[in-house]
Each structure stands twice: as structure tokens, then as C-alpha cells.
Amino acid sequence: MDRIDAMRVFARIVERRSFTRAADDLGLPRTTVTDAIKALEARVGVRLLQRTTRQVTPTLEGEAFYGRCLRLIADVEDAEGAFRDSPPGGPLRIEVHGTLARHFLFPRLPDFLSRFPEIELDVSEGDRYVDLVREGVDCAIRVGELRDSDLAARRLTALAEATAASPDYCARHGTPDSIDALQAGHLMVGFQSTSTGGLLPLEFQHEGRVREVALPTRVRVSGADSYVGAAFAGFGLIQAPRYHLDTYFASGQLVALLEACPPKPSPVNIVYTRTRLPSPRLRAFIDWAARELA
Template sequence: MDRLEVMRLFTRVVERRSFTQAARDLAVPRSTATQVIQQLEDRLGARLLQRTTRTVRPTLDGEAYYRRCMSILDDIENAEGAFRGANPRGLLRVEVQGTLARHFLLPALPQFFERYRDIEIAMSESDRWVDVVREGVDCVLRYGALPDSDLVARTVTTLRRITCAAPAYLERHGVPSHPDDMTNHRAVGIRSLTTGSLTPFEFTCDGQTRRMDVASFFSVTGTESFRDGVLLGLGLAQMPVFHIERDLAEGRLVQVLPEFPPLSMPVSVLYPTSRQLSPRVRLFIDWVVQRFDAPQFKDQLG
């Protein structure tokens, strides 16, 4: 194998976490794959992979070499693609908040793969803040305010939010008619995995944004548990419309304080400043923008 083929094999082993699967993907014998990687480690004088009976993981040197390989291979893909007009190909590593993925992206993936047959997507679901460089992630889709970072952030849309509660909660505690009434209410809290702090309530009052903390006896970090807590009548919450549209339509949740709406929250795509976007990443980001611009989502956007 020449050096570029060795790089492709090495990156595939890292992504697949398996010599067997990487060898199968690239149509080479497993014994050849093992031998080639061993020769690579000998030539570099560094251990790149930690091998166990069940999996293969990159060492710190392996992670660094993997990032350099990906940069080189992406540059080659860019150069060749510009001349041959070929469709993008390869593995795309994406980190997405689960509710966004299930509602906006997953339903259209069959059409995506029908059009782009040479792209693979490895999608991880998480609300945590991801180290995209260390973890080898190409881009991240996030909902809400973003902490300061070295990542490039592109806002793709904003999502409309409302204040809501379960009918059982409102029967017990009454319906607030003004943000001042929130001192007599409790909230289901959503806690940031990055900072550990509770997200305050926001209200638009006379053209100004008013933020306030509401007493919370139950708080979570996950969006599904957040919704479940509100449905169980544990408190008021401010949530994106797309996540609870059916609950509102079927009466499981009720909007309150519609005259004082919270601010819409951005949805952003993030990627490293140090990494040139490959054609497949640019294509995916453009596709995400188109998905959020689809007519069926119009009432859910801010």
C-alpha cells in the first residue's frame, strides 16, 4: 500500500474501532490490515492503537495522527472533487441533540442517502458539550445559547418557545396571568450539562426581555425527562413548540402567558476553525439548513 492508502486504512480502523470491519470496508484481508498498521507504527516509532479482545481505540498519538490524516485526505478529496465533479463520499461524524435529530433530520434521511449514496453518517446523540477535535467529530448541531469556544458557529434557524404546564398542575396551583405571578409557582428545571446551572425563565414585557429564576423542586439535564416532568404536573416550563406540539393539540399541555412569550432560541451548526470543511460536511450543513426551512416546520420556527 502507498502512504495515502495506509492513511485511509488507519482512519477507517479508528472510525470502525475494528480491524475486521475496516478491512471488510476497504476490501483487504484482515491479516493485511493488521500488518500494515503494525508497519506504520514501526515507521513512526509510536503506538497509535490500543488493542483489546473486543475493540480498538486510538492512543493520544493515534488521535493526533488521525486528525492529521483526515486533514490530508480531505484536502485530496477537495482537490480531486473540484476537477471530476464527483459527488462527496466518505464517513461524516455528526453530534446532534436527540430531539432535533428525531424531529427534523431523521425523517428525511432516506432521501438524503438516495441522493448521496457514497456518504456514511455516524450520528451521536447528546446534550453535552463535545470536544470536536479530540473526538474526531466533523460538526455539531445544538439548540440554545452557546458557551464561548474556538468553534465556528453558524445559526441555521431559531425555534419558537412557549410557557406551558399540565392541566393537573394548573388545577392545583392556578393559572398565572403575569410574570410577577411566577413567585407563587414552581418550575421543572432544565440544568446545563456544561455549567450545571438552571436555565432561567424569559418573558417579553413591553418590548424588553425579563429573566427570572423560578423555584424548582425537580430539575433534569435531558430534554425527554424535562418534557416528562412537565407532563406529570411537576411544574411550569418553557419549551420549544416542536417538542410539545402534539401534547398541546391533544390537551396534555396548556400554554400560559401567551402575551409574554419567551425569546426564540437558535439552532446552530458548529465545526472547528482549524479544519477545512470537506465537501461532505459542507453538503450536510446545507442540507440541514434546507430541512429547517421546510414548509411543515414554519409554525415551529421563531
């Protein structure tokens, strides 16, 4: 194994905190990965990785070497691509919220794959907050305000939001005609924040400012599908991207409420690791997503 390939192996181990997961990502035997690191440590003359029974972590020297490896690998990939004059290729791992993937990403992916036939996509979807480095994800499309300053981000768009409840709920609790009317016995479905674990309040734009309203809850959820399902069952008000609710408004399964005071739009960003220079395939995806999803 040459030096650049050994650096790629080392970088993936640092990111995945595991020899086994790194070997799986790279399609290499575990013994090959182990031998490559032994040879690399012998070549540089220092211990780069600290191994325990639970995980693998870089030493101080390993952290410094990791940063240099990323720059060298990116330079080599750029140089090779420029001289080959070939399109970007290879595996690309993406994390995206499930409903966003189904409504916006998947319908447009045939265009991306036709433009870049050498790129292989691995798309994960879910509501949990993914650690890009440790889980070996190249980028994530995230909805909401960003909280991780270690990630580089590019704004894609902003999603209009709406407030909703079921017809049954409105029949039992009334249809609020103002924000203040919510305090007269109304409930909300509690949605747990992925960052704090607490319940997110309802938000309303009113007279140039945003008002937050926390209502009593009888049901708390942590997933988008469960959130809408709880609204169907009449457990309270919810707020979600308008694109996700419009079908239910049209069918009568949900009722749009307080439309004159909508929640503030939710930003949509594509994020990736700041310490890692984007590969040609990642840059291609970022540029394409910025055009398509805007």
C-alpha cells in the same frame, strides 16, 4: 499502505484517542493500524503518539503533524473528487438532539440520501454534550447558544419557544397572568445545563428585554423527554421549543402560559471541528441542512 492512507489512520487515532476505536471506524484490523503508525513514525523520524494504558495522545510533534495531515487529506479528497467528477461518498457521523431529529431531520433525510446515494449516515441522538473530535463525530446539530470557540458553526434557524404547565398544576397553583405573578408560590421543573451543571432559569421577553426568573424546584432533570414528562406530572412550569409542545397544547395535556412574554428563540447551529477542513460529504450535508432546516 500508502502515505495518505497512513495519514488518515494517524488522524483518526488522534481524534479517537484509541487505536482500537480508530481501527473500528476505518474498518481495519488493529494490527494494520499499529503497523501503519510504526511505519509512519519511522518515516518522519519522530514519535507522533504517546501511548498509555488508558488512552493515546499526540506528542508536540504529533499535534503539528496532525494539522498538516488534515490539510493534505482534504486537498487530496478535493482533487480526487474534481477529477472523478463523482458525487460525495463514504461514512458521515452526525450527532443531533433526539426530538429535533425526529421532528425535522428524519422526515427530510430521504431527500438527502436520494441526492447523495454514496453517503452512509450514522446518526446519534441524545441530550449530552458530545466531544466531536474525541468521539469521531463529523458534525452536530445543536440547539442553544454556542459555548465552544474551537468549533466552526453555521446558523440554520431559530426555534420559537413556549412556556407550559399541566392543567392539574394550574388548578393547584393558579394560572399566572404576569411574570411577577410567578413569585406567588409557583414552581418550575429544574433543567440542568449540560455546560455548567446548574439549573437553567426561565426566560421571558418583556418590554424589549429578557427577564430571567428562577423559581423553586421539587424535581430536577437533565433530559428533554424527562423535562416534558415532569410537566405532565404537574411538577411545575417548563420552557421548550414550541414545535415540541404544540401537540400537547392541542390535546390539552399541557397549557400554554404567558404567551405575550415568550422566551427568546433558541438558535440552531450545525457545528464541526475548526481544525479539520470539511470533507466533500460533510460540506454536502451542511449545505443541504442549511437549505432544508431554515
